Amino acid sequence: MPDFIYNNKVYYNPVEFAMDRIGGTWKMPILWRLKERVFRFGELKKDIPHITDKMLTSQLRQLEADGFIHRKVYAIVPPKVEYSITDKGRTAIPIIETIRNYGLELMEGEGIKSK
Amino acid sequence: MPDFIYNNKVYYNPVEFAMDRIGGTWKMPILWRLKERVFRFGELKKDIPHITDKMLTSQLRQLEADGFIHRKVYAIVPPKVEYSITDKGRTAIPIIETIRNYGLELMEGEGIKSK
DNA sequence: TTGGATACTTTCCTAAAAGTTAGTACCATT
DNA sequence: AATGGTACTAACTTTTAGGAAAGTATCCAA
Numbered sequence: 001m002p003d004f005i006y007n008n009k010v011y012y013n014p015v016e017f018a019m020d021r022i023g024g025t026w027k028m029p030i031l032w033r034l035k036e037r038v039f040r041f042g043e044l045k046k047d048i049p050h051i052t053d054k055m056l057t058s059q060l061r062q063l064e065a066d067g068f069i070h071r072k073v074y075a076i077v078p079p080k081v082e083y084s085i086t087d088k089g090r091t092a093i094p095i096i097e098t099i100r101n102y103g104l105e106l107m108e109g110e111g112i113k114s115k
Numbered sequence: 116m117p118d119f120i121y122n123n124k125v126y127y128n129p130v131e132f133a134m135d136r137i138g139g140t141w142k143m144p145i146l147w148r149l150k151e152r153v154f155r156f157g158e159l160k161k162d163i164p165h166i167t168d169k170m171l172t173s174q175l176r177q178l179e180a181d182g183f184i185h186r187k188v189y190a191i192v193p194p195k196v197e198y199s200i201t202d203k204g205r206t207a208i209p210i211i212e213t214i215r216n217y218g219l220e221l222m223e224g225e226g227i228k229s230k
Numbered sequence: 231t232t233g234g235a236t237a238c239t240t241t242c243c244t245a246a247a248a249g250t251t252a253g254t255a256c257c258a259t260t
Numbered sequence: 261a262a263t264g265g266t267a268c269t270a271a272c273t274t275t276t277a278g279g280a281a282a283g284t285a286t287c288c289a290a
Contacts, residue, residue, distance in 0.1 A: 004222075004227060012144070013215070015144075017222055028128075040236085050279095052279060053237080057239075076287095077235090080236075080237090099134070100130050102206075103130050106136060112132075167249065169268095173248095191257095192257045193258085195267090196267065232290090233288105233289090235288095241283100243278105246276085255267095257265100258265095260261100260262085260264100
């Protein structure tokens with residue numbers, strides 16, 4: 001598997017490519033919530049501990065640009081914006097679940113109990 | 116899922132915990148190779164494009180500390196060190212495969228053909 | 231006219247990850 | 261006496277992710 005370039009960025013392998021789309025601290029927590037229902041900006045912010053306005057905005061923008069979520073703006077005041085997961089976004093859910101379960105497995109192996 | 120602390124580091128969720136063990140640019144490429152056979156330091160270095168001595172050393176050390184690989188030193192000159200995957204390390208392989216396949220799937224969706 | 235609500239944007243800053251370059255120990259071979 | 265091979269280690273710099281704090285636009289209600 002040689003290197004390849006996409007949007008001016010060099011990737012060494014498919015794992016890097018995947019993690020560039022759904023990795024980082026916030027993308028999976030966001031997708032994980034949107035799999036259940038539509039969320040507004042403020043709802044996501046309340047529901048995801050520690051996330052800042054800036055990170056929420058930037059991660060939503062990237063997920064949208066990559067086609068994982070959809071952004072619907074209502075032209076009212078105060079503004080209302082709804083975020084929903086797309087079909088493409090849904091393909092990430094089983095992956096997240098796999099990683100999440102693996103994390104739980106590792107945690108159990110270390111005797112970490114959180115909930 | 117609340118926050119938890121392990122080794123003085125705060126984790127927000129199990130995904131973060133998993134990615135802290137096997138994530139980053141180099142750990143999966145290393146484990147991916149060790150799943151087939153034992154490698155010496157120099158062999159890994161030749162086989163993994165772009166990796167530097169420093170990154171290879173530090174990632175091997177972390178994987179060893181976390182119990183994913185085993186390090187066997189031969190007391191000869193010039194030095195010989197062999198790295199092998201452990202049972203725990205093997206549990207990461209299906210995860211890597213899942214992410215890797217997902218990456219390939221996404222790449223195909225974008226019309227990226229690499230090999 | 232002040233404040234609240236919503237969904238941001240902008241600027242500045244810090245910490246962690248990763249990269250660059252150079253050097254080391256050891257002995258065997260030439 | 262110099263060279264080469266192996267597996268590092270150290271010092272330093274760059275890059276990136278993420279965080280903090282403040283500012284913006286709009287309209288309405290008090």
